[in-house]
Amino acid sequence: MSQKNETPVLILSLLITAALLGTGFWLLMPRSPVKPDPLATTSQNLSTNDRLSQGERILVPVESRADNPAFAQAKQAGVAAIVAQQYGQAVTQFESALQKSRNSPETLIYLNNARIGSNKSYTIAVAVPVSADPNGSLEILRGVAQAQSEVNQAGGVKGLPLKVAIVSDDNNPEIAQQLANTLVQKPEVLGVVGHYASDVTLAAGSVYNTGGLVCISPISTTVKLSGFGKYIFRTVPSDYIAAGALADYTVKTLQQKNVAVFFNSQSAYSQSLKSEFSRAIALTGGQVSGEYDLSAPDFSAATAVDQSLKQGVKALMLAPNTGTLDKALQVVQVNQRRMTLLAGDDVYAPKTLEVGGQQAVDMVISVPWHINGNPGSVFAKKSRSLWGGDVNWRTAISYDAVQALVAALQRDPTRSGVQQALLSPDFSAMGAAETVRFLPSGDRNVGIQLVKVSRGDRFGSGFDFVPVQR
Structure with a gap:
């Protein structure tokens, strides 16, 4: 033409x-925020530590901040209380924020973490592309937040609650490698949910393999990840x-x-x-x-x-x-x-x-999944109640990744124990719709919708x- x-x-x-x-x-799927959060940390020139938070800083843009100043104020107050280690005050503020806007998974994760405070817990991390894809980041965080809430409400892992650290990698392979090195050097982190783009997961995966830290990607589908290493898994079909x-x-x-x-x-x-x-x-x-x-x-x-x-x-x-x-x-x-x-x-x-x-x-x-493929499922009902609308496949498959890590931690809450559990022939975890099992390649044995x-x-x-x- x-x-x-x-x-x-x-x-x-x-x-x-x-x-x-x-x-x-x-x-809910399109409701994910698109406006930048003026109180959130910007992605430019951030140090590695500034890209990681258990509640000490706002990493993820939140929706319609200008239209909901009360939510913004309460969330920021909760973060300030976390920094001051005033966990009771943080719980109050995060609960207040969620009452004003319940569809905020970062806030729910920080609330769950604040309830734990300085008490003993098991920790996992979730890596999301905050600046590159805020919608996709929130979709992943909804699945992680829902799983964390359900696990802790059920008594935690071996009697200890689950804490979640959020990591912002900008969907950048170089930044993801730096963050993977940071996570490997934090012995309390027992597993990672992430990353997003296949290129990014491949880059970070080499670090996790060397450092002996399990990474389960809910998003990356490239066939190059099959058999990529003993510590790399995924809950999404290839x-x-x-x-x-x-x-x-x-x-x-x-x-x-x-x-x-x-x-x-x-x-x-x-x-x-x-x-x-x-x-x-x-x-x-x-x-x-x-x-x-x-x-x-x-x-x-x-x-x-x-x-x-x-x-x-x-x-x-x-x-x-x-x-x-x-x-x-x-x-x-x-x-x-x-x-x-x-x-x-x-x-x-x-x-x-x-x-x-x-x-x-x-x-x-x-x-990998659609909510109307099994609309009567327990996960679908709980997610609708929690977020006020339907979730998409990224939320469901991220939920599955956390459930897999939790099931592995129940067997042996160590890094090597988690890896061995996931590869065990008798390993299984109940996901959003289907049981989670892994092939020796690290791939999930599941079909497509x-x-x-x-x-x-x-x-x-x-x-x-x-x-x-x-």
């Missing part, structure tokens, strides 16, 4: 995007599982065999999903006729879609990471539903419903993610 013809299409797409983003919607499910659905259910793939060559996750999907689609009798790098300086959604149509492509597989989601959504808009859409789990985001809208309807996405974009009112945007019946 010529530049002259392409420009009006992209301008229209941007105008639609701007209009839709202005509307917003309420439900790209091998997700890609296989998408390829099988494409060829056998949709009856589409000619596919083009959109990916980010700078992302380990995106590269992994692209490669595994290409392999799987070939094994099921299809073919990948085109590959388009979303990170290329000259990438053009209109040109790529036009080329795909000319090549007889019937389906587009979107494998962006978080950083290239906007470009993938340009593809959705330009495609105008002419070719079937498929996508990896990073496309499962509020922005997809807001920006994609009608053009995203019927797009099939692979995710396919969802599609449909009309719906659950999110307030007019669109919804609903499970695909297979």
Whole structure:
């Protein structure tokens, strides 16, 4: 397509995007804050210690601070009380903050920690990409906070409560390695939930392996993590599982065999999903006729879609990471539903419903879990009661990671004991929907859930993610 013809299409797409983003919607998944917190520590030039908190500092932006000054004041007062080791006062302030805004997982974690105070406890850490993806960070923290609350309310681990340290790594491999070194050097930390991007988990994972500290990622899916080391695990299925499910659905259910793939060559996750999907689609009798790098300086959604149509492509597989989601959504808009859409789990985001809208309807996405896959589950009921709305797969799978660590600590509350327990053939922990078990590779032995974009009112945007019946 010529530049002259392409420009009006992209301008229209941007105008639609701007209009839709202005509307917003309420439900818990998109409710995660997007406004920076003026009282939170900024990510620039932070020392390693300033990126770690058990309640001594606010790391995570919180929603609508300007609209809820009473919440902000109470939370800040709780942090000040923690610093002064006035734990009773901290409990009072954090409880007050949650009464004013219960959908704040960082506050709940700090409240749980304040209730422990200086008493004996077992400690784990959770690493989140606060500045890079505040929404994703809060989704993870909800799962960790819910699990911590349930464990402590049930009597803790071997009679001792569970304390959680939050770590802010900016989704940066270098920073993650520095923080991993810090955590390894803190003997009280017995396990880590994290990290987010596959590249970041790979970078930090080498440190955890050397230092003998278990790390369980609820998010990283690259196949490179399989067998990466004796201390690296994950509760999310690998790209091998997700890609296989998408390829099988494409060829056998949709009856589409000619596919083009959109990916980010700078992302380990995106590269992994692209490669595994290409392999799987070939094994099921299809073919990948085109590959388009979303990170290329000259990438053009209109040109790529036009080329795909000319090549007889019937389906587009979107494998962006978080950083290239906007470009993938340009593809959705330009495609105008002419070719079937498929996508990896990073496309499962509020922005997809807001920006994609009608053009995203019927797009099939692979995710590890969906709340409507088992709406009557105990986890679903408890999470709705705790947060005031539905949670997504990142929350559920992060919950699973904590439950796995807790089950391992129950067997042997030491670093080596946790690692040995997780690899034991008889190890199991009850997760949000399914039992958590690990293969010798550190991978979880679990399947995948396919969802599609449909009309719906659950999110307030007019669109919804609903499970695909297979």
